[in-house]
């Protein structure tokens with residue numbers, strides 16, 4: 127590359143800096159610097175990180191005034207040309223900053239951190255400061271701020287005795303292991319042996335060992351095989367018979383996987399699906415498929431064989447799974463089929479592990495990336511296919527800048543690579559199924575389970591009725607009996623508790639007072655482990671009160687059902703049952719998910735009790751009963767998708783039973799047995815549910831009939847938040863077409879979070895070509911106030927959460 131000017135996006139997420147800056151490429155970097163690399167550049171009086179997006183020979187600015195790039199952080203670009211374009215598109219289509227978009231595409235470890243320190247140029251005039259330097263040239267900001275007032279520093283800077291120095295560090299770290307290399311000749315070992323006294327038995331053994339094992343091997347292995355210590359080994363090192371060397375290795379979070387699986391003979395419906403997908407792949411067509419297959423219909427095997435086809439063509443594949451730590455079984459199936467050709471990217475890995483997995487993709491050491499949302503940015507350059515499993519999951523939408531939906535990014539990448547996208551699920555979102563019905567997506571239906579196994583029979587238990595009959599426990603009589611039967615027959619049970627919207631809040635039975643977070647508008651949740659009340663939004667916590675803060679009554683209790691409480695109740699009711707509980711508390715440790723599921727798989731427990739995280743991806747042959755303890759939790763959320771989410775969840779959970787030879791049974795407990803989402807889920811009637819829900823969406827003007835945009839305004843002052851929202855609502859009214867429906871301002875369902883009041887304005891529309899322009903103008907108008915951070919305006923195009 128011979129251009130001499132680089133266009134850089136700098137690491138400052140602020141609206142007035144959200145553009146390219148031109149920098150001179152210094153001589154020593156000419157020819158070495160490439161587009162897509164990270165660089166260190168001077169910016170104002172600071173030094174920061176940036177990405178080189180273009181190189182050019184001409185600038186519209188005065189070239190003599192351009193600053194030069196200080197250094198590059200990479201020897202190989204971290205962003206491909208495709209990703210550079212994608213990042214810009216992402217920023218524009220989600221109304222985010224360029225820098226936030228690029229950061230979102232790269233692993234955490236590549237982000238920069240900044241240290242600020244004071245650099246001494248000559249002896250400071252201020253004695254206190256001079257003393258603090260004490261012969262040093264730099265003082266870290268933290269140390270400085272403890273001792274010297276900022277005013278003094280500013281004066282010294284004016285005198286040019288000192289200057290601020292900014293140091294950029296990035297966090298990519300490589301893992302090294304100590305290796306033992308044998309360097310002594312046989313003769314030298316013999317000479318050493320001759321020197322040894324009779325007491326040095328261990329040394330004799332070690333010499334013998336190295337003569338037998340001359341190859342370089344890990345230190346850890348040498349020590350463990352010889353049952354010896356570093357000290358003992360050091361004697362050989364001192365005699366220059368061995369040497370310790372560092373070797374860089376990839377951290378491998380999936381070490382020691384079991385043997386490989388081979389492709390299964392496909393059932394006819396699977397074969398048809400595979401043929402359709404492979405044919406588009408071979409024709410290089412960026413078409414989107416909806417693979418609508420009931421739970422247990424063998425979708426995963428279709429993915430595996432389609433990927434196999436891609437690999438054989440020398441192409442690569444991306445597989446997206448909801449939240450990967452929740453679906454370890456899924457990951458394992460890919461690992462076992464493709465072994466080392468798979469990189470796994472997800473949040474349960476350490477920063478370093480994730481970086482190593484990402485680098486495998488960058489270095490073309492793998493051809494498959496399996497991961498959660500951000501894996502859609504895997505830097506492959508020859509994609510053959512993108513798969514989004516469980517496409518209905520809300521985790522595919524990022525709820526923070528850039529607010530993108532993985533489906534949109536996938537379609538964009540598919541066009542670039544001319545490859546198909548496969549959306550797979552048993553419960554498509556209404557948006558997706560409507561598109562498939564219109565022919566925008568190719569619809570593939572897989573209505574049968576593998577091996578003709580039937581969908582488990584679902585019964586609904588009306589918990590109000592149970593109460594009338596005097597049953598005050600959390601298990602209906604039928605569920606209790608069914609669990610007991612499974613324990614007796616040594617079959618297994620999965621019990622699902624919907625945590626969201628059904629958490630354990632504290633209420634006084636005398637006065638009805640509930641304990642709420644002082645900063646957010648929601649009840650605190652009781653945590654048994656440390657006997658404290660916590661806020662799920664801001665981390666506020668306080669001890670569980672002994673008496674009601676309102677009336678001092680002692681009858682203050684927690685309500686609702688947490689997994690811990692259910693576990694207690696299970697222990698009481700079925701003392702002989704072995705229970706595995708899976709929730710945020712028991713799975714906090716790394717690898718805990720996998721470990722607990724493995725235990726259950728080995729039948730070391732009778733009952734698996736858990737929250738959302740056990741709803742999908744589980745495939746255990748001996749599970750014959752699935753119980754849903756409280757189906758209504760989601761129904762009560764203030765969200766137009768509440769029914770859809772309930773239907774999806776119930777269908778997914780039910781799908782965990784009877785997947786192999788044994789027939790399954792599902793029992794759903796609910797307080798609203800007449801709700802259509804419960805009734806259609808009972809019949810596994812997706813099409814019936816779709817029809818009914820579409821009618822409602824049409825009547826109430828929601829997606830997929832209308833697009834939504836949600837604008838949320840937050841401010842510490844309630845009036846201010848409401849007023850700004852009102853102004854925005856008026857502006858939208860004025861500038862959009864007559865057809866647009868503009869609602870608000872209304873308080874958000876959670877009116878206050880972290881001490882900030884929240885108001886929202888919702889736009890429903892079919893076609894508003896000017897919407898983005900108007901929204902940009904609004905943001906621009908409030909730019910100054912937003913940059914000072916008093917006012918915040920969030921714009922969410924196609925929101926998934928309305929809270």
Ligand SMILES: Nc1ncnc2c1ncn2[C@@H]1O[C@H](COP(=O)(O)OP(=O)(O)OP(=O)(O)O)[C@@H](O)[C@H]1O
Nearest residue numbers: 390391392393421422423424425426427576743781
């Ligand atoms: N062609 C086949 N022959 C035999 N067994 C198969 C075949 N395809 C899939 N299976 C097995 O059937 C079970 C269900 O398949 P799979 O998990 O792929 O379904 P799925 O549609 O992905 O399910 P879910 O959406 O419920 O997770 C698995 O145990 C799988 O190994």
Ligand SMILES: [Zn+2]
Nearest residue numbers: 643646661664
């Ligand atoms: Zn709070």
Ligand SMILES: [Zn+2]
Nearest residue numbers: 634637674677
């Ligand atoms: Zn009270």
